[in-house]
Amino acid sequence: MPKPEKHVFICQQARPAGHPRGSCSERGCAEVGEAFWFQMQERNLFDRFAITNTGCFGPCGLGPNILVYPEGVMYTGVSKEDVPIIIEEHLLGGQPVERLMAPADVWS
Amino acid sequence: MPKPEKHVFICQQARPAGHPRGSCSERGCAEVGEAFWFQMQERNLFDRFAITNTGCFGPCGLGPNILVYPEGVMYTGVSKEDVPIIIEEHLLGGQPVERLMAPADVWS
Numbered sequence: 001m002p003k004p005e006k007h008v009f010i011c012q013q014a015r016p017a018g019h020p021r022g023s024c025s026e027r028g029c030a031e032v033g034e035a036f037w038f039q040m041q042e043r044n045l046f047d048r049f050a051i052t053n054t055g056c057f058g059p060c061g062l063g064p065n066i067l068v069y070p071e072g073v074m075y076t077g078v079s080k081e082d083v084p085i086i087i088e089e090h091l092l093g094g095q096p097v098e099r100l101m102a103p104a105d106v107w108s
Numbered sequence: 109m110p111k112p113e114k115h116v117f118i119c120q121q122a123r124p125a126g127h128p129r130g131s132c133s134e135r136g137c138a139e140v141g142e143a144f145w146f147q148m149q150e151r152n153l154f155d156r157f158a159i160t161n162t163g164c165f166g167p168c169g170l171g172p173n174i175l176v177y178p179e180g181v182m183y184t185g186v187s188k189e190d191v192p193i194i195i196e197e198h199l200l201g202g203q204p205v206e207r208l209m210a211p212a213d214v215w216s
Contacts, residue, residue: 003180003215009117009160052117053163069177072111107111 004050006091009067010036013056024056024063028079032064035083049091059106074102112158114199117175118144121164132164132171136187140172143191157199167214182210 010033014025023029036051057065062076066086073096075086082100090096102108118141122133131137144159165173170184174194181204183194190208198204210216 003182007175007177007180009162012163050165052165054117055120055161057158057160067115069115070180072115072178074111 005048006071007050007052007069008036008086008091009052009054009057009069011055011057011063011065011067012053013060015060021060022063023060024065027063029064031080032066032078032083035080036087039083039087043087045087045091059102062102062106065102068096071096074107075100076102076106113156114179115158115160115177116144116194116199117160117162117165117177119163119165119171119173119175120161121168123168129168130171131168132173135171137172139188140174140186140191143188144195147191147195151195153195153199167210170210170214173210176204179204182215183208184210184214 010029011024012029012033013023015021015023033053040046040049040051057067057074059065059076064078066075066078068090075097078100086097118137119132120137120141121131123129123131141161148154148157148159165175165182167173167184172186174183174186176198183205186208194205
């Protein structure tokens with residue numbers, strides 16, 4: 001199997017209610033992850049791109065967070081509505097979605 | 109925060125006993141993950157490298173599996189004894205550890 005052209009890592013970290021860090025789970029990462037898995041399957045893109053669920057990347061208060069390698073682009077505050085845009089513009093089009101990129105003090 | 113020079117993704121997938129796919133958990137990924145987190149902390153390397161726990165990468169029967177980006181090197185069958193070697197040779201030295209790399213039919 002060739003390595004994927006791009007590999008999307010989707011934080012699915014949960015923490016107990018009231019935890020001071022919060023979590024991507026609390027901020028809706030489950031539906032973002034589901035949208036990615038569903039749309040990649042629907043568009044038959046798993047020959048080109050991989051998706052992996054992960055634990056914490058760090059900036060929990062800005063989540064849901066996603067990381068795309070090999071370029072190392074982090075997206076923060078991703079919603080399910082952003083998923084087709086990331087797939088089309090970044091994965092298929094090769095242009096990271098600027099407005100969703102993590103602030104430079106978080107990841108640059 | 110600058111993005112890490114290398115990002116180590118460590119599968120921590122578990123499955124119920126007797127599941128036909130097996131899992132990296134069944135094959136010892138917990139102690140591999142612990143060794144990574146401990147040694148990276150001990151050597152004070154978190155300014156340069158990141159570690160993230162993940163779900164499944166696919167080749168469960170060859171685990172424990174690790175993936176290093178941005179180069180996209182997959183290691184299979186990693187033991188805790190391999191961890192300092194990966195840290196020294198690959199992360200610090202820039203030379204992937206050939207003998208641990210996934211077979212080409214799995215990832216190439």
